[in-house]
Amino acid sequence: MPTPARVRADACPGVFAPHDAADGPLARVRLPGGTISAVQLRALADAAEACGDGDLHLTSRGNVQLRGVTRPGLAARLTDAGLLPSPSHERVRNVLASPLSGVRGGLADVRGLAAALDRVLCSTPELADLPGRFLFAFDDGRGDVAGEGADVCWRATGSSGGTLLLAGGDTGRRVARADAVATLAEVALDFLRVRGSAWRVAELDDPAWRGTPVPRAGVEVPAGLLERDGGFAAGVVPRFGHLSAAQARALAEYGTALVTPWKSVVLPDVPADVFERLGFGGVPLGTTACIGRPGCAKSRADVRADAVFRPGLRAHFSGCERRCGKPSQSHVDVVAEAGGYRIDGRWVPLDEREGNL
Numbered sequence: 347m348p349t350p351a352r353v354r355a356d357a358c359p360g361v362f363a364p365h366d367a368a369d370g371p372l373a374r375v376r377l378p379g380g381t382i383s384a385v386q387l388r389a390l391a392d393a394a395e396a397c398g399d400g401d402l403h404l405t406s407r408g409n410v411q412l413r414g415v416t417r418p419g420l421a422a423r424l425t426d427a428g429l430l431p432s433p434s435h436e437r438v439r440n441v442l443a444s445p446l447s448g449v450r451g452g453l454a455d456v457r458g459l460a461a462a463l464d465r466v467l468c469s470t471p472e473l474a475d476l477p478g479r480f481l482f483a484f485d486d487g488r489g490d491v492a493g494e495g496a497d498v499c500w501r502a503t504g505s506s507g508g509t510l511l512l513a514g515g516d517t518g519r520r521v522a523r524a525d526a527v528a529t530l531a532e533v534a535l536d537f538l539r540v541r542g543s544a545w546r547v548a549e550l551d552d553p554a555w556r557g558t559p560v561p562r563a564g565v566e567v568p569a570g571l572l573e574r575d576g577g578f579a580a581g582v583v584p585r586f587g588h589l590s591a592a593q594a595r596a597l598a599e600y601g602t603a604l605v606t607p608w609k610s611v612v613l614p615d616v617p618a619d620v621f622e623r624l625g626f627g628g629v630p631l632g633t634t635a636c637i638g639r640p641g642c643a644k645s646r647a648d649v650r651a652d653a654v655f656r657p658g659l660r661a662h663f664s665g666c667e668r669r670c671g672k673p674s675q676s677h678v679d680v681v682a683e684a685g686g687y688r689i690d691g692r693w694v695p696l697d698e699r700e701g702n703l
Contacts (some may be wrong), residue, residue: 356545358478360437361421368643370414375429379443379460380408380605387598389427391591393420402594404587404609406671408442432468437478439464442494444486445604445612450574453487454502454523462527475538477545482530489563494607494674497547498533500526513548515557565675567608569630580613580620582627586635586650596624632660636670647682654700
């Protein structure tokens with residue numbers, strides 16, 4: 347069923363329009379395809395220290411947020427680093443791409459498609475009017491980012507061909523890889539013509555914007571040392587997707603990084619002892635959480651302090667019913683309430699949460 351019409355303006359944060367959080371302004375930096383060069387990652391770490399709270403916060407859309415941005419100069423720093431190619435389009439540069447594409451697995455190499463779409467987005471004036479939550483994706487056929495709720499997605503069915511998905515449904519429209527970027531941009535323009543007050547494709551009630559639901563593929567978040575042709579890659583999983591500036595600089599020592607929609611980072615080319623050198627991030631973590639207190643005024647608890655980690659447990663701790671940052675994969679839903687948590691709909695006292703997970 348379509349979502350009821352939106353009655354308020356889209357307030358999705360960016361750099362020029364940050365969100366006023368309890369711990370200060372929050373700025374979101376878009377990374378199309380999750381790709382960030384070593385130079386850019388160092389610049390982002392410098393910006394976090396100079397302008398914000400000193401940390402980088404990974405998001406469920408493969409972007410990075412800086413919190414507590416109370417000092418000036420952020421936009422200039424990001425522009426100099428090539429992270430703000432178009433001030434007018436900064437909030438609409440929401441593009442996912444399979445992070446292991448071209449590294450290992452997948453039916454097609456989608457590397458470069460996100461950057462190509464970003465160039466089209468930034469050079470098309472009309473597309474600046476897209477809602478800040480509109481999401482594009484390029485899936486290399488393994489089904490990882492196709493299940494992340496993109497409004498429009500090209501999913502590979504072979505090395506040079508694919509299919510068009512709208513709001514996760516397969517339209518049956520076959521699109522060559524060479525035409526994927528132009529097709530996604532055309533669909534976005536069509537959406538603008540018919541959207542009314544809708545922010546997402548799923549909110550449209552026109553059946554022409556529907557497809558056949560696609561079963562979600564099981565997604566294994568890239569974690570630890572990963573074998574690839576001729577060497578190794580690494581899946582770095584920082585707790586709660588939280589990197590200190592020093593940790594970000596350590597990752598930059600290994601070249602271009604790929605921020606995933608699972609609040610982790612893929613390093614495509616690393617030595618076998620990378621985690622001994624890094625000293626963090628080599629173990630997959632099933633538990634995630636929103637920022638909680640004190641960063642969010644709406645949160646009822648310090649959910650990150652209360653979170654439970656256990657092998658095999660996949661849970662998301664939320665400070666309120668908005669469930670910010672919740673994963674799209676199956677998980678135990680843990681929402682803070684007065685004196686305890688509601689776990690998959692059942693209330694338990696705070697001190698009994700671990701035994702009920």
